[in-house]
Amino acid sequence: MAAFGSTLRTWLDRLYLASGITASLFLILILLLIVSQMVARWSGAVLTGAPDYTGYAMAASSFLALPYALNKGAHIRVSLLLNALGKRARVWAEIWCFGIGSFLSVFFAYYAIKATRESLKWNDISQGQDASPLWIPQIAMCVGTVILAIAFIDHLVTLLFTGNHNITEDSLESHAE
Numbered sequence: 220m221a222a223f224g225s226t227l228r229t230w231l232d233r234l235y236l237a238s239g240i241t242a243s244l245f246l247i248l249i250l251l252l253i254v255s256q257m258v259a260r261w262s263g264a265v266l267t268g269a270p271d272y273t274g275y276a277m278a279a280s281s282f283l284a285l286p287y288a289l290n291k292g293a294h295i296r297v298s299l300l301l302n303a304l305g306k307r308a309r310v311w312a313e314i315w316c317f318g319i320g321s322f323l324s325v326f327f328a329y330y331a332i333k334a335t336r337e338s339l340k341w342n343d344i345s346q347g348q349d350a351s352p353l354w355i356p357q358i359a360m361c362v363g364t365v366i367l368a369i370a371f372i373d374h375l376v377t378l379l380f381t382g383n384h385n386i387t388e389d390s391l392e393s394h395a396e
Contacts, residue, residue, distance in 0.1 A: 228385070231373055232290070238366050239287025245280035245359075249273055268349030275356035282363025286370040292386045310382055317375035317384065324371045328364035335361050 252273045259266040288294055297316070301309050337343075339354040374384040 231369070232385075234366060235286045235290040235370060238283045238285075238363065239291075242280045242282075242284035242287065242363075245276045245283065248276045249280070252276065268347060268351070271345055271347035271349040271351070275351075275359075278356060279359030279363075282360045283366075285363055286366040289367065289370045289374075290386060310378070313378055313384060314375070317371060317378055321368065321371040321375050324364065324368040328361070328368045331357070331361045331364045 252269050256266050256269045256273075259269075301312055304312055335354050335357040338352070338357055343353040344350045345353055345356075374386060378384045
């Protein structure tokens with residue numbers, strides 16, 4: 220059973236890392252789109268839809284970065300309050316926080332998937348010059364929110380069974396204790 224837990228832990232950490240790497244690739248895409256727009260303007264050409272695609276890449280980057288940021292402790296947490304609590308009270312406060320986070324992220328993932336399915340069903344297209352089907356850029360939002368929900372549930376279950384979450388504390392929090 221311990222081997223399964225270790226394999227699952229490795230798999231989840233790789234999933235969060237892959238999500239972060241994919242988010243960074245979308246940031247590089249934003250850079251390439253902006254530079255290509257600049258070159259197009261300087262040469263007198265028009266790159267139709269580039270601002271829309273840049274916006275889609277920004278949304279994809281944001282949503283895909285959420286699980287990685289949670290796993291690495293980059294989200295804003297109430298660390299001052301948690302550090303002031305005793306060990307037992309801190310665990311209960313973290314269980315409450317991860318419980319709320321799990322509920323909200325599952326709720327958001329459900330409605331992100333529902334909105335994407337509706338866009339596909341009704342053949343929604345963007346209002347910009349690109350006239351892209353909206354379900355295509357919405358997929359990144361769905362994937363990011365689903366992985367975020369997995370991350371919250373992962374940390375909640377780990378906290379419940381071990382008394383510790385798997386979030387890597389950032390350097391400021393580790394020096395505060």
